[in-house]
Amino acid sequence: MSLELGYCTNVHAGPDLKSTKANLENHALRVKKSFSPGGPMGIGLWLAAPAAASLQDGSALEEFRDWLNEHGLHPFTLNGFPYGNFHQEVVKHDVYHPTWMDDKRLTYTLHLVHALDQLLAPGSEGSISTLPIAWGSPRPSPEMLDHAADNLVTVARQLA
Known part of the structure; x- marks a missing residue:
């Protein structure tokens, strides 16, 4: 098993693909x-839901x-925790939404699976x-x- 280190792009706000690419150009390529300089560099790529x-x-x-390959950026992992723009002044618990109980989380994750593939x-x-199934309150019902x-089973089946 090999270990790959990379530059994580979620340190930069980028709610859409245009912003994500600009961040890669302005930050990841400098790193x-x-x-x-002589070979590819791993990146932990954050794609907000609209970008994905x-x-x-x-x-x-x-x-x-093709653009990533041309610039030698290798996205070996995707950060699928933050769904949307989490670079607001006050993030707090909003970063945990949507949860796995919301089909928006499923759709977002399936988009990430397709993109990473x-x-x-x-x-x-x-x-x-990704994020935990549930966090904080109120406690989720059994349903x-x-x-x-x-x-989660739907995602697992997609990965199989």
Whole structure:
């Protein structure tokens, strides 16, 4: 098993693909120039839900993959915890929404699965981080937890 280190892009606000790409150009490429000028550099890529959704349309994902490859950026992991813009002044508990009890979380994660599958080189492995099933209060009902479990099973089946 090899260990890959990377620059995590969720330190920069980027609620859409245009902002994400600008952050990669302005920050990740500068880091790459300093630490991995002669080869690819791993990145932990954060795609907010609107950015992930936009990669499902037409050739956008292929173009983004080609751009990443051209610049030597290797997204081996996706940060799927923050759904939307979590760079507001007060984030607090909003970062935990939508939860796995909401189908928006399922759709977002499936978009990330599709994107990562296309961004990785054939035969490569990757990962996607996500949030806990539930956090804080109110406590979810058994029915809500059942729905969260169904959503997680849907993702697991997609990965199989």
